[in-house]
Amino acid sequence: MQKKGNIVVGQSGGPTAVINASVAGVYVAGKELGADKVYGMVNGIQGFLAEQLLDLDEYLAEEQGIELLKRTPAAFLGTCRYKLPAQAGHEDVYEKIFQVMEQYDITTMLYIGGNDSMDTVKMLSDYAAAHGKTQRFVGIPKTIDNDLPVTDHCPGFGSAAKYIAASLKEVIRDNEAFEGKTKLILVEIMGRHAGWLTGAAGLCKGADCTGVDAIYLPERVFDIDAFVAKIQELASQKSSVVIAVSEGVKLADGRFVSEFLSESTDVDVFGHKQVAGSCATLADIVEKRLGIKARVIEPSLLQRTAAHIASLTDIEEAYNAGHAGVCAALQDGLTGVMITLNRVSDTPYVCETAAYDIHAIANLEKMVPEHFISEDGTQITEAFLAYLRPLIQGELHPIYIDGLPAHLVRRR
Amino acid sequence: MQKKGNIVVGQSGGPTAVINASVAGVYVAGKELGADKVYGMVNGIQGFLAEQLLDLDEYLAEEQGIELLKRTPAAFLGTCRYKLPAQAGHEDVYEKIFQVMEQYDITTMLYIGGNDSMDTVKMLSDYAAAHGKTQRFVGIPKTIDNDLPVTDHCPGFGSAAKYIAASLKEVIRDNEAFEGKTKLILVEIMGRHAGWLTGAAGLCKGADCTGVDAIYLPERVFDIDAFVAKIQELASQKSSVVIAVSEGVKLADGRFVSEFLSESTDVDVFGHKQVAGSCATLADIVEKRLGIKARVIEPSLLQRTAAHIASLTDIEEAYNAGHAGVCAALQDGLTGVMITLNRVSDTPYVCETAAYDIHAIANLEKMVPEHFISEDGTQITEAFLAYLRPLIQGELHPIYIDGLPAHLVRRR
Numbered sequence A, B: 001m002q003k004k005g006n007i008v009v010g011q012s013g014g015p016t017a018v019i020n021a022s023v024a025g026v027y028v029a030g031k032e033l034g035a036d037k038v039y040g041m042v043n044g045i046q047g048f049l050a051e052q053l054l055d056l057d058e059y060l061a062e063e064q065g066i067e068l069l070k071r072t073p074a075a076f077l078g079t080c081r082y083k084l085p086a087q088a089g090h091e092d093v094y095e096k097i098f099q100v101m102e103q104y105d106i107t108t109m110l111y112i113g114g115n116d117s118m119d120t121v122k123m124l125s126d127y128a129a130a131h132g133k134t135q136r137f138v139g140i141p142k143t144i145d146n147d148l149p150v151t152d153h154c155p156g157f158g159s160a161a162k163y164i165a166a167s168l169k170e171v172i173r174d175n176e177a178f179e180g181k182t183k184l185i186l187v188e189i190m191g192r193h194a195g196w197l198t199g200a201a202g203l204c205k206g207a208d209c210t211g212v213d214a215i216y217l218p219e220r221v222f223d224i225d226a227f228v229a230k231i232q233e234l235a236s237q238k239s240s241v242v243i244a245v246s247e248g249v250k251l252a253d254g255r256f257v258s259e260f261l262s263e264s265t266d267v268d269v270f271g272h273k274q275v276a277g278s279c280a281t282l283a284d285i286v287e288k289r290l291g292i293k294a295r296v297i298e299p300s301l302l303q304r305t306a307a308h309i310a311s312l313t314d315i316e317e318a319y320n321a322g323h324a325g326v327c328a329a330l331q332d333g334l335t336g337v338m339i340t341l342n343r344v345s346d347t348p349y350v351c352e353t354a355a356y357d358i359h360a361i362a363n364l365e366k367m368v369p370e371h372f373i374s375e376d377g378t379q380i381t382e383a384f385l386a387y388l389r390p391l392i393q394g395e396l397h398p399i400y401i402d403g404l405p406a407h408l409v410r411r412r
Helices: A019-032 A044-049 A063-070 A091-103 A115-130 A157-176 A196-204 A224-237 A257-265 A278-290 A312-330 A382-392 B019-032 B044-049 B063-070 B091-103 B115-130 B157-176 B196-204 B224-237 B257-265 B278-290 B312-330 B382-392
Strands: A006-011 A038-041 A053-055 A106-113 A136-141 A183-189 A214-216 A240-246 A294-297 A337-345 A350-357 B006-011 B038-041 B053-055 B106-113 B136-141 B183-189 B214-216 B240-246 B294-297 B337-345 B350-357
Touching: A006 A019, A006 A044, A006 A312, A019 A038, A019 A063, A019 A106, A019 A312, A038 A044, A044 A091, A044 A106, A091 A106, A091 A115, A106 A115, A106 A312, A115 A136, A136 A312, A157 A183, A157 A196, A157 A240, A157 A312, A157 A382, A183 A196, A183 A278, A196 A214, A196 A240, A196 A382, A214 A224, A224 A240, A224 A278, A240 A278, A257 A278, A278 A294, A312 A337, A312 A350, A312 A382, B006 B019, B006 B044, B006 B312, B019 B038, B019 B063, B019 B106, B019 B312, B038 B044, B044 B091, B044 B106, B091 B106, B091 B115, B106 B115, B106 B312, B115 B136, B136 B312, B157 B183, B157 B196, B157 B240, B157 B312, B157 B382, B183 B196, B183 B278, B196 B214, B196 B240, B196 B382, B214 B224, B224 B240, B224 B278, B240 B278, B257 B278, B278 B294, B312 B337, B312 B350, B312 B382
Parallel strands: A006 A038, A006 A106, A106 A136, A136 A337, A183 A240, A183 A294, A214 A240, B006 B038, B006 B106, B106 B136, B136 B337, B183 B240, B183 B294, B214 B240
Antiparallel strands: A038 A053, A337 A350, B038 B053, B337 B350
16 A cells, blocks of 8 residues: 555635635545544644644544534634745745655645635645655635636635625614615625625525615726715615625726725825725715715624634535545645536536646636626626525534634644 | 403614514513404504504414514514604694504503613603503613613623624634734724623633733723723734724713714815724724734624524523513503513523513613723623623524525515
8 A cells, every 4th residue: 555644734815714624624534545644734834834733633533623623713723824935046945845744754735725825836836846756735725705716616705605695684684674764884895806705795685685785896897976876876765775895896097996085185194095995985975975874884804704604515615625635635646736616516506526737726816707797787697696505505503612602722 | 351452562773683582572472461463563653653553463473483583683573763752742642652552452562672762661651641541561671782771681782792702702713813913903892882792792702712802891981092002012912912892982081982083183074083983093093103904893783683693592581571571561560661681690590570660761871880890991800701691692593594594574
């Protein structure tokens, strides 16, 4: 039997509600396939360079640890935003990584992350190929932004989408409880470049919910006049108006909407440009032009951390992606790949894992396609809804201790 | 047997995650005690004046309707912010209310709400007493602000507290996943006058969570210099700093912190005073003085609508309060009272309902007492924690349909 050696898994970039399920999948697959040790790198590749490793047996040898980990949001291992330098002139960084791998008899590195993290996988696998090294590097997708190419969708996105849709259903119930004067709510949704998560606001429409009144994605140029006109039209028709706006909406001249206010006044001594979001800016404009006061909701980090309402489908896919990554390396001998989720069908929803060349993925972003956005740019289409719905199905309720969801945390 | 007549129940003020459980309790008790009809008033007393009534049999005759209603946030019946005018010169308004009650053979009105709504109960029961009318008026407490006097706590608060504590645990997990440069998060929590809900941020500290680093309640004067010094101290000690701040924190001169920025610059053409919250203002100040960029989280309405993580204890107490209100009126013949929750013990947690003179409650606010706040005003005490813990216990998971919590809504 071929020697399996040890495995190391790392987490990188902004965490999600299910990024730890991928660690669980890596651990279980590693053990199943005969790896001696499954190490976790603390704070991603940055920690790995400092030899900050932990033996996952310590936390996951018991099934209970795995179940708790699957319900724990944010990076259990810690994360980083470290970008590997180009090879030329930085061979020492690369040599250090391979030296640590050899020292711990690590044959396979799994790296869970988004666009930037996949660049790390590419750089390391390229280096190994160029220098005749046998270690394997596999990327595991992770991002609530859902903007990695090739894969149908990304683990982490489904749970964020479920959180947004469930929360907006609740907000709409609240706002519709009042009659009379228009109550305008602007909800700012994460996604600086791609509008996938903002689009998920469209999911709340159904038999028991009228849905959000408009959705603004960064894929379309944001026209402030058209926005104000839309608000005016809605306010003349109904008392509850709830709008979902991406934090990343941009004007025709390329500026973020959130930059509009500060640049047009030039007087803000406290630097509002950095602080105000797109919705706070738009609330100012609407109040000034229409005299309608808007309430701004900025869930911010809650969108990527709300494990208490995570999607079971998402958790399972995150787990499967981690599991498949180990199989790709240890069984198929692959390196320089990212695990992808390939949707076979919508009804019934069938989704398989595969491995794809990391060079076609790293540093690239996938935007919401045109046919997922309504012609006037203020709603999503049935096609987008059909894409989204399977991803939010199912629940894996937290383990509640003393009234609150329990989490698995590293001992420090 | 005494004629029971019909009952009407109304909801008033800002909704909560469990305000509908009180409607369910009223309905069930009404039917148990032989009321022929249990009516709901649409949009509170304002709708009642316009004879907007619905027969709750239509929605709640089946047990399934009651179970769904207990899991539906915001006012199922609709709500209002209508303040009953003083009697003098407005007898027509009062006479109209009694005329509608007589027309529908309503002997008892249950009104679910906070301070202002209890004023309505007071005014109507006083009017009845003064004019020899036999109809009974009972208030059912409801407010996430938890600021009604006499009662130990208010239905709606426990669920909001659970949401805040669970969400902050998740946010802290996220923020601690990073190392290196300080990441400062300011979370703005509802409660314009009383700091009960902000205090609930203290609940997240435990075996698996380091807790929030500071908590600022409106009961203490907010000192901007001390706040900045505290941030500086924390930032020098740890990379994750998470602070909970009440939306209602005030400076020594009585201004809200959120008014500080606009009044000190006098140049904000878009009226930031109305829009910026306390945390956005503080983020500006911290960035200017310390060069530390803060991330602001404003869950806003989510705090009172998050039925998806409601406290079972809270749901049951809201239900019991509604139920007890009907018993107080129909069995004990009481009027001009509010149902209170009386805590008998913490461990085991035992809480009973009672009825209390509405005159001691209406228009009054209960603040967080001194011994619930640490000496330096930046944390809560063990006594406050002991008060809070029982209120967030237990879960009643939503009924999920197609991946999202289902709600009971009125047909329009």
